[in-house]
Amino acid sequence: MRDESTYVYQKSERTIVCFTASYPYGNRETYFETELKFLSNAFEKVIIIPRYNPFKSDGRREVPANVEVLDPIVVQGWRRVLYGLFNRSPVKSFILEFLKKKVFLNHNHFLKWFNALLVHRTTFCKIKPLIRSLDKNTVLYAYWAEIPLFTSDCVRSFKKVVRMHGGDFYLNRNHGYLPLRQDIYDAANLLLPISKDIANVLTTTYNQTSSKILINHLGVQRSIHEIKPYDVTSYNTKVIVSCSNVIPLKRVHLIVDALKLASSEENIEWHHFGDGIELKAIEKRIELLSDNIKVFLHGWTSPNKLMDFYRANNITWFINVSKYEGIPVSIMEAFSFGIPAIATNVGGTSEIVNNENGYLVSPDFEPQKLLDLITGTKVDRYLNMRINAYNTWNNRFNASVNYQRLISKLMILNEQNNIL
Structure with missing residues (x-):
């Protein structure tokens, strides 16, 4: 091509x-x-x-x-x-x-x-x-x-x-x-x-x-312009991804706080890409999570390898809980694979995320709210969100x-x- x-x-x-x-x-x-x-x-x-x-x-x-x-x-x-x-x-x-x-x-x-x-x-x-x-x-x-x-x-x-x-x-x-x-x-x-x-x-x-x-x-930029197929049979296990520096501004610890509240019946797999000064603190918080929460801290990862990860895996949600943002390119990347986002309503994030392709949450959201959005969306609505996420990228952030x-x-x- x-x-x-x-x-x-x-x-x-x-x-x-x-x-x-x-x-x-x-x-x-x-x-x-x-x-x-x-x-x-x-x-x-x-x-x-x-x-x-x-x-x-x-x-x-x-x-x-x-x-x-x-x-x-x-x-x-x-x-x-x-x-x-x-x-x-x-x-x-x-x-x-x-x-x-x-x-x-x-x-x-x-x-x-x-x-x-x-x-x-x-x-x-x-x-x-x-x-x-x-x-x-x-x-x-x-x-x-x-x-x-x-x-x-x-x-x-x-x-x-x-x-x-x-x-x-x-x-x-x-x-x-x-x-x-x-x-x-x-x-x-x-x-x-x-x-x-x-x-x-x-x-x-x-x-x-x-x-x-x-x-x-x-x-x-994507070389293949088509939405990534999603295996709906795996929807019971929520695979979430976040990608940012692990610094105070990005508030990655709030994801851990939400996962702490998950019941033993909720299977969640969290992948974080990025490193920073708060990584050690995040590692300590993760130790307190229950066995049904699987966490993978990948550290700094090149954009090409991150795209390979999206291409090879069945990702449910992209999470961004930053205190400030412009318009996150990380969300554009996720959307290009049809991955909906849950993100804080800060900066220009509302110009890319809406209730058709994900969820916007208040900057001072409660951890339980984040968990409910991760686990509580009906599958039919979720599949529509995937289509809308991809179309948002293709129409406005290509x-x-x-x-x-x-x-x-x-x-x-x-x-x-x-x-x-």
């Missing part, structure tokens, strides 16, 4: 520069890996500039042949302070922000401001020679909203694109402050919120015009559709002679 990332577009003769957090180093930003296939097919050259290398190693993921990866910008440890302070990069926008927002009155705000200042000054110093060498028709694309560079005069003549996910956007997830966000959004020519909720905040809080906003959901839409917008932006 032909790769759908090669559909439709004639390759542009121009360049796009992508600013990532760490991709292709480490194992994060797996969503960008899919998007990159479309970008590399549409542009003659793609330059990736990662902010840092989380593992401080030379190992990195493979990229398409026309993609050039530059060295990570920011070093870790005390040298970040040294390089960030002792250079001649401009500081005007940060000083104005410091005074206007009274950053000095809040310790958390000051730490965010100071770290952003260090990263920006290091970035500016290292990137300026590259910027001078680029054709003015080059598109600059920040995969995260943490890009103060876009407020600098040296990039004023370039088309600038900013994507917003959740953790890099919502103030309530960042002690009420994110440095220079108003200036960054004002400077951008195209804003790419991953959800309607973020788009609404852009217009109401940051006064951005709808003409420069494209709601561009992330997406999941990467081949969403990223082609993005490419179309970038091509229009790329051809414009003047800043929007």
Whole structure:
């Protein structure tokens, strides 16, 4: 079957520069890996500039042949302070922000401001020679909203694109402050919120015009477009899956709390993919579960292996009990196999999960409520949910559709002679 990332577009003769957090180093930003296939097919050259290398190693993921990866910008440890302070990069926008927002009155705000200042000054110093060498028709694309560079005069003549996910956007997830966000959004020519909720905040809080906003959901790509068959004879044993970092934000312990309440007659098998600082605590909680609850902690797992697991197993539910979210790509992945979701109604989750393809629960739900939803859904309704979950993915979160839409917008932006 032909790769759908090669559909439709004639390759542009121009360049796009992508600013990532760490991709292709480490194992994060797996969503960008899919998007990159479309970008590399549409542009003659793609330059990736990662902010840092989380593992401080030379190992990195493979990229398409026309993609050039530059060295990570920011070093870790005390040298970040040294390089960030002792250079001649401009500081005007940060000083104005410091005074206007009274950053000095809040310790958390000051730490965010100071770290952003260090990263920006290091970035500016290292990137300026590259910027001078680029054709003015080059598109600059920040995969995260943490890009103060876009407020600098040296990039004023370039088309600038900013994507917003959740953790890099919502103030309530960042002690009420994110440095220079108003200036960054004002400077951008195209804003790419991953959800309607973020788009609404852009217009109401940051006064951005709808003409420069494209709601561009992330997406999941499948080579086979058909719902995975479900063996209904196994419905008495509920097989649930969760996939996230095991950190306070994700509240994985709440799944254990729900499973503790299961009666001896309820057979449940739980698979969790992901690791993190709370994994040891989860392992201790699991020891208290009864024998009819089987738990498998798989640790960090590559996206391809996770898809293989979905393909090979009869999964009943996908569970997400996070405190905050954008629109979870993990739910998109599950939906692409027709696996319904039970998820907390936070962030943009309600834009993908509803009572036709799963259940939304309150962020402060009781564990018994989660257990009841896992075990209490009638089989006929459940089978309809599987169909609706798959259709939700195929109609709204299929990467081949969403990223082609993005490419179309970038091509229009790329051809414009003047800043929007």
